[in-house]
Amino acid sequence: MSDARPDRAVGEAQRDRGAGVDWRLYLVTDPHLGGGRDAVPGIAYEAVLGGVGVVQVRDKEGDDDEFAIHAVAVAEAVARACTETGRVVPVFVNDRLDVARELGLHLHVGQRDIPFARARSAMPDHLMVGLSIESDAQLGAALAGPGPVPDVIGVSPVWATATKTDTAAALGPEGADRLARAAHAHRSGGGGVREADGGVGGAAGGVRAVGIGGVTPATVARLAATELDGICVVSAIMAAPDPRAAAAELIARWEAGKSLPPKGEPA
Numbered sequence: 001m002s003d004a005r006p007d008r009a010v011g012e013a014q015r016d017r018g019a020g021v022d023w024r025l026y027l028v029t030d031p032h033l034g035g036g037r038d039a040v041p042g043i044a045y046e047a048v049l050g051g052v053g054v055v056q057v058r059d060k061e062g063d064d065d066e067f068a069i070h071a072v073a074v075a076e077a078v079a080r081a082c083t084e085t086g087r088v089v090p091v092f093v094n095d096r097l098d099v100a101r102e103l104g105l106h107l108h109v110g111q112r113d114i115p116f117a118r119a120r121s122a123m124p125d126h127l128m129v130g131l132s133i134e135s136d137a138q139l140g141a142a143l144a145g146p147g148p149v150p151d152v153i154g155v156s157p158v159w160a161t162a163t164k165t166d167t168a169a170a171l172g173p174e175g176a177d178r179l180a181r182a183a184h185a186h187r188s189g190g191g192g193v194r195e196a197d198g199g200v201g202g203a204a205g206g207v208r209a210v211g212i213g214g215v216t217p218a219t220v221a222r223l224a225a226t227e228l229d230g231i232c233v234v235s236a237i238m239a240a241p242d243p244r245a246a247a248a249e250l251i252a253r254w255e256a257g258k259s260l261p262p263k264g265e266p267a
């Protein structure tokens with residue numbers, strides 16, 4: 001018997017769930033860096049007002065019920081900021097498939113979490129699933145057909161970071177650029193049929209890619225020169241005294257870096 005679900009169509013382009021999303025600045029939350037769980041919704045709210053376009057709720061402690069209460073509070077704060085700004089900011093859940101499904105939020109999984117294919121098939125078709133990619137081999141496996149591919153990859157880590165120490169080896173900007181180019185070149189993926197995203201962090205096609213790990217105001221310009229669709233930060237916003245200003249500065253530096261001529265070309 002054939003399976004007619006759109007995410008199962010072999011050889012057909014996957015729907016572009018990430019179209020219209022501003023991928024340039026992606027915030028992953030952390031209760032410890034933010035001063036406790038209760039402070040996180042307020043930080044997420046301020047960060048969206050400052051320019052964050054995507055939020056992921058990450059909390060490694062507590063059971064699924066506690067996490068769900070926390071994720072609802074963050075999602076509500078993001079929704080308030082969206083109402084005020086007229087923006088649409090998707091909210092991802094880190095790791096916890098059941099919570100993402102229960103709350104109707106997007107999901108991000110890593111290489112040591114529930115396998116991507118299992119997560120994708122368990123998630124409703126309209127919700128995005130992101131995947132961490134630490135190497136060319138992992139990207140090759142993620143893009144090998146048939147079957148769905150991630151809606152976005154977290155290229156990780158670009159640099160070593162004190163926020164998460166059990167990471168793979170740092171890729172550096174060159175490695176991140178190589179992976180982003182390969183993701184964009186994938187034509188049957190989420191963005192394979194998409195047009196350019198209207199200048200908000202989208203490449204012209206393929207799977208979107210954001211760089212995570214050690215991204216700070218001091219390093220963001222080096223990533224703006226790559227093919228990444230955006231940067232993904234934890235401490236640069238969660239530990240900032242003014243999260244709205246921190247987000248605005250990161251976006252401004254990303255945009256400034258984008259307007260520089262490519263290396264080797266005259267200004």
Ligand SMILES: Cc1ncc(COP(=O)(O)OP(=O)(O)O)c(N)n1
Nearest residue numbers: 095108109110111132154156212232
């Ligand atoms: C966008 C994004 N990219 C990478 C990660 C890291 O995921 P993972 O390797 O599963 O590690 P944890 O965050 O679960 O500790 C991410 N969360 N988001």
Ligand SMILES: Cc1nc(C(=O)O)sc1CCOP(=O)(O)O
Nearest residue numbers: 156157161163164214233234235
């Ligand atoms: C959540 C996470 N994942 C990583 C990976 O490499 O997979 S690095 C990381 C934390 C990134 O924190 P900061 O922005 O403070 O450097």
Ligand SMILES: [Mg+2]
Nearest residue numbers: 095109110113
């Ligand atoms: Mg994980």
